[in-house]
Amino acid sequence: MLSVQNTDTPVTFSPELISKFADVVSRYPVGKQKSALLPILHLVQAEYGWVSAPAMDKVAEYLDIQPIEVYEVASFYTMYFLKPQGKYMLEVCRTGPCEIVGASKILNHVEKALGVKEGDVTPDGLFSWRGVECLAACGFGPVLQIGPEYTFYENLTTESVDKLISDLKGKANN
Amino acid sequence: MARKILLEHINVPGINTFDVYRSKGGYAAVEKALKTLSPDDVVEEVKKSGLRGRGGAGFPTGMKWSFLAKPEGVARYLVCNADESEPGTFKDRYLMTYIPHLLIEGMIVASYALGAKTSYIYVRGEMMPQIRILEKAIAEAKNKGFLGKNILGTGYDLELYVQPGGGAYICGEETALLESLEGKRGNPRIKPPFPAIAGLYGCPTVVNNVESIAAVVPIINEGGDEYAKIGIGRSTGTKLISAGGNLRKPGVYEIDLGLPVEEFLYSDEYCGGIANGKRLKAVVAGGSSVPILPANLFMKTVNNEPRLMSYESLADGGFVSGTMMGSGGFIAYDEDQCIVRNTWNFARFYHHESCGQCSPCREGTGWMEKVLHRLEYGHGKMSDMDLLVDVSKKIEGNTICPLGDAAAWPVASAIRHFRDEFEWHVTHPHEATTRNFGIAHYADPLPKLEEAGS
Numbered sequence: 001m002l003s004v005q006n007t008d009t010p011v012t013f014s015p016e017l018i019s020k021f022a023d024v025v026s027r028y029p030v031g032k033q034k035s036a037l038l039p040i041l042h043l044v045q046a047e048y049g050w051v052s053a054p055a056m057d058k059v060a061e062y063l064d065i066q067p068i069e070v071y072e073v074a075s076f077y078t079m080y081f082l083k084p085q086g087k088y089m090l091e092v093c094r095t096g097p098c099e100i101v102g103a104s105k106i107l108n109h110v111e112k113a114l115g116v117k118e119g120d121v122t123p124d125g126l127f128s129w130r131g132v133e134c135l136a137a138c139g140f141g142p143v144l145q146i147g148p149e150y151t152f153y154e155n156l157t158t159e160s161v162d163k164l165i166s167d168l169k170g171k172a173n174n
Numbered sequence: 175m176a177r178k179i180l181l182e183h184i185n186v187p188g189i190n191t192f193d194v195y196r197s198k199g200g201y202a203a204v205e206k207a208l209k210t211l212s213p214d215d216v217v218e219e220v221k222k223s224g225l226r227g228r229g230g231a232g233f234p235t236g237m238k239w240s241f242l243a244k245p246e247g248v249a250r251y252l253v254c255n256a257d258e259s260e261p262g263t264f265k266d267r268y269l270m271t272y273i274p275h276l277l278i279e280g281m282i283v284a285s286y287a288l289g290a291k292t293s294y295i296y297v298r299g300e301m302m303p304q305i306r307i308l309e310k311a312i313a314e315a316k317n318k319g320f321l322g323k324n325i326l327g328t329g330y331d332l333e334l335y336v337q338p339g340g341g342a343y344i345c346g347e348e349t350a351l352l353e354s355l356e357g358k359r360g361n362p363r364i365k366p367p368f369p370a371i372a373g374l375y376g377c378p379t380v381v382n383n384v385e386s387i388a389a390v391v392p393i394i395n396e397g398g399d400e401y402a403k404i405g406i407g408r409s410t411g412t413k414l415i416s417a418g419g420n421l422r423k424p425g426v427y428e429i430d431l432g433l434p435v436e437e438f439l440y441s442d443e444y445c446g447g448i449a450n451g452k453r454l455k456a457v458v459a460g461g462s463s464v465p466i467l468p469a470n471l472f473m474k475t476v477n478n479e480p481r482l483m484s485y486e487s488l489a490d491g492g493f494v495s496g497t498m499m500g501s502g503g504f505i506a507y508d509e510d511q512c513i514v515r516n517t518w519n520f521a522r523f524y525h526h527e528s529c530g531q532c533s534p535c536r537e538g539t540g541w542m543e544k545v546l547h548r549l550e551y552g553h554g555k556m557s558d559m560d561l562l563v564d565v566s567k568k569i570e571g572n573t574i575c576p577l578g579d580a581a582a583w584p585v586a587s588a589i590r591h592f593r594d595e596f597e598w599h600v601t602h603p604h605e606a607t608t609r610n611f612g613i614a615h616y617a618d619p620l621p622k623l624e625e626a627g628s
Contacts, residue, residue: 027335029249029292032375037357038340069357075528076359077340089298096261096462096519097505098420103216110597133343133523134261134462135300138503139417151301154563 004068010096011054011060017047020023021062033063035074041080046148058118065128078132086121086128088168091112094131097138102156107131113165127165177404179342179392181428182387184272190307192314201320203394207283208328216287220390222398224410229346229383230461230501232485235390235397241370242376244432251379252285254387255297256304259343261462261523262503265414266384267528268426270304271295274311278334280387282320283394284330288380292333296351299339308336326503332448343527347575348381350529361531362575365620383501385414393580407430409484413502419458422446433483435459436473439506452508458590459488460500462520465582465587468515471495493587514599514606517588518546524581535578538569541587549596552603559589559596 013021020043021036028035040063044055056070063070073078081089090110094103110129116122118130135145140154146162146168153164178184193434195201207216221236244249254277258266270277270593287291297305312334315321323331337355339345345354349363352374375378389411393401409431415438418424423446429438438444439454442507448454454469475481475490482488485499502530507516525539542565545558573579589596599606 027294027333027337029375032356034357035337035355037337038299038354041340042338043335063357065357072359073340073357077299078340094519095523096458096516099519100419100505100507100511100516115247126526131525136258136260136264136267136298138262138264138419138505139218139421139426140264141418145300150300172326 005014005133009052009054010093011048011052011058012059013044014047018045018062021129025063034069037065037070039061040079041074043146048083049087049127050147052082084121085147087126088128088170090127091135091147092129092144093133093135093137093141095134097121097153098135098141098143101141103131104146105158106156106161109161110144113162126169176354177430179404179411180269180388180414180426181273181426183614185420189273189390189547190271190275192275192308192318195273196318199395200275201279201315203391204279204282204286204320205326207286207394208326208330213287213289216283216394219393219398220287223384223393223401224387224398224405224408225389225393226409226485227383227411228385228389228502230260230463234497235382235386238370238382239284239288239380241263241368242380243371244289245378249292249377250288250290250292251374251377252281252288252293253348253351253355253374253379253381254281254293254384254552255345255346255348255381255416256297256384257339257346258301258303258384259346259350260501260503261520262293262418262458262505263416263461264418265416265426265502267301267304268416269384269388269414270301270308274304274307275315275377276307276391277384278315278321279312280390281326281334282315282332283390284317284380284382284387285334290380291331292335293339294335294355294357294374296345298345299341300359304339304404305336305338312336321449322463326606338414338472343523344529344575344577347577350575351381352379361529362577364574380418385502406482406484407486409499411572413483413499415483415502415504417504417506418447419504419506419513420452421506422449422467429483431484432487435483437482438504439484445504445506447507448506448509452510454506455509455511456513457461458497458503458505458507458584460498461503462505462523462584463576464498464592465493465496465583466498466516467495467497467587468591471591472497494546494590497587513592513595514546514549514550514590517585518543518550520584521581524577528577528581532573532574532575532578534569534572535581538565539581541565542569542581546585549599550606552606554596554600554603556597556600561595562586563589 024036024039060067060070142156183198225235226232344350345360350360354360369379457472521543525543530536566586569578570582
């Protein structure tokens with residue numbers, strides 16, 4: 001079920017963002033601008049950190065499609081966040097090949113290190129985390145990636161996860 | 175030492191840039207194809223090569239291309255399937271990361287052969303670094319006159335774009351991918367019509383895997399006949415195998431099809447044996463969707479011949495004692511691994527990734543996950559195994575796309591080959607819950623190569 005927050009917050013896309021939208025739309029034949037929907041939702045999420053209902057309405061308006069067409073896409077794919085997340089989203093692969101080389105241990109450690117449950121945001125607003133399905137790096141597990149840039153980390157240990165979190169905290173404070 | 179065709183220059187510093195790739199003979203296939211071959215000639219070379227789709231289905235690529243409808247005045251499209259998400263498979267990410275121009279060169283040659291003026295590389299959304307790498311490489315190629323209007327003065331125009339997905343395994347299925355590329359949910363389409371007749375925007379479309387398109391480059395450079403000399407039988411050419419799990423040297427390897435599985439597993443040129451001196455218990459040879467095999471069955475065919483890394487040899491014995499090449503996602507399990515837990519993990523994956531369009535898959539994958547979860551956590555019943563087999567049979571073949579089969583086969587094959595381990599979970603609920611396993615009798619009965627004096 002589609003669940004969104006802050007539905008009263010108005011959204012105005014910047015001219016720079018609109019320009020990026022136009023570049024994406026130019027990749028498809030005339031009249032097929034709906035193809036731009038997934039890339040545009042990525043751009044919106046990169047700008048705001050998540051995809052709100054007013055933002056989706058604006059995207060629908062821009063692409064000249066119905067809002068429901070945007071909602072059904074945003075809620076189908078796992079990459080779009082329909083509620084605010086931490087500045088850094090730690091996504092730990094939990095599927096077969098990573099699992100047999102220690103993904104569960106890494107998932108438990110991330111939860112302990114951040115002190116919040118899966119899907120929640122740390123009080124400082126910096127971190128969220130979740131287990132995700134196969135990240136296609138099965139030979140180098142356990143692996144995690146960090147949004148919004150989707151930087152990738154392989155062969156994780158609890159120590160390397162601690163350092164990663166500490167480095168991100170340092171980066172955020174500078 | 176096996177030859178490398180796709181990965182020949184993978185370790186050359188800067189091979190991800192146009193200039194270094196070009197200095198190593200890159201884009202020669204584009205020059206040859208566009209300047210000396212007709213589109214039909216290119217299709218013919220690919221047919222002669224015997225190349226089979228490297229994404230998992232193994233359908234002959236040249237034949238797929240020749241099915242493409244060519245009505246006048248209607249656009250045709252080539253779409254590269256770079257939505258790599260099959261557990262165990264990570265070869266395409268590797269190729270796009272380190273040698274992106276190989277894919278771009280293949281896209282230009284293949285687009286020319288198919289008469290496409292616009293082509294798309296649909297990349298799994300999570301692979302943002304690879305998307306950035308490809309976009310940079312496309313800009314370089316365009317700047318050098320290999321993309322855009324009038325490529326190399328031949329009159330051929332091609333625009334190539336990267337399309338990010340949104341995070342959905344199902345979009346690796348070609349019609350779901352096309353739906354997604356059209357800006358919709360990734361719900362697979364009923365076939366027919368096949369994409370070759372009505373694909374992207376209802377136009378004739380070919381969807382090929384990254385590795386298949388990359389393989390077009392050496393096929394054009396060397397000729398289809400030369401490519402067909404590599405390999406064995408109908409398994410021609412080289413194949414990228416992504417090897418993970420409990421291996422001493424996991425990674426992406428390019429093998430000649432027909433390599434003995436024992437050599438692949440144990441020689442230092444490839445996986446180097448099982449990690450930490452353990453014995454091999456089981457193998458998933460082609461990505462999570464193919465049947466799992468115990469080590470002893472994996473090593474030998476039904477005729478007691480050494481099994482080979484080829485489409486035919488891996489499938490020898492059918493679903494009773496064989497498996498499939500699939501995507502080349504190779505997962506090795508050592509003697510300490512729990513098959514029940516692994517099967518539950520895969521069932522959870524397929525339940526999570528089912529698009530929900532077909533009831534047998536939507537409901538069945540969740541049902542299997544629940545039953546496997548209770549088995550794994552010590553609450554199972556002896557009747558659960560028959561229930562799982564029954565449910566898997568009701569999913570298999572009863573869905574629009576192959577995700578249903580992909581969800582059913584790992585469960586059915588695990589119970590077929592490891593039933594006593596499932597029963598052990600029922601009879602030893604406490605040990606199962608505390609991860610104390612007493613089963614290791616599927617360990618590899620074969621000696622390591624060096625011990626055998628090879």
